[in-house]
Amino acid sequence: MPELVITEVAYLLGTRIGAGAEVRFIGDLAAGNFIPEPVAASDWLQIAELVASYRDLPLGTVDASVVAPGGRLNIRDIANLDRRHFAVVRPATADFRLLP
Numbered sequence: 203m204p205e206l207v208i209t210e211v212a213y214l215l216g217t218r219i220g221a222g223a224e225v226r227f228i229g230d231l232a233a234g235n236f237i238p239e240p241v242a243a244s245d246w247l248q249i250a251e252l253v254a255s256y257r258d259l260p261l262g263t264v265d266a267s268v269v270a271p272g273g274r275l276n277i278r279d280i281a282n283l284d285r286r287h288f289a290v291v292r293p294a295t296a297d298f299r300l301l302p
Contacts, residue, residue, distance in 0.1 A: 245270040
């Protein structure tokens with residue numbers, strides 16, 4: 203699943219900001235500046251619950267797969283271009299702080 207999130211981030215960077223931002227992101231991944239967190243088996247039930255709870259957004263599996271591990275790991279800062287979803291969705295622990 204981290205690969206799906208990475209490809210979605212790369213797509214959004216490329217289409218919304220430009221190819222330069224996408225290339226820098228990929229370079230940062232290669233340099234180890236970002237470390238993808240896998241979705242744990244225990245996250246899948248929460249992902250399903252999030253998709254069901256936020257079906258009117260609609261919140262899909264990819265976005266929910268960021269929220270569930272984020273809550274499990276007590277991550278508060280989320281770098282995300284999808285403010286429409288992440289400004290509304292609440293993880294189990296605390297509200298996200300959206301960056302940039």
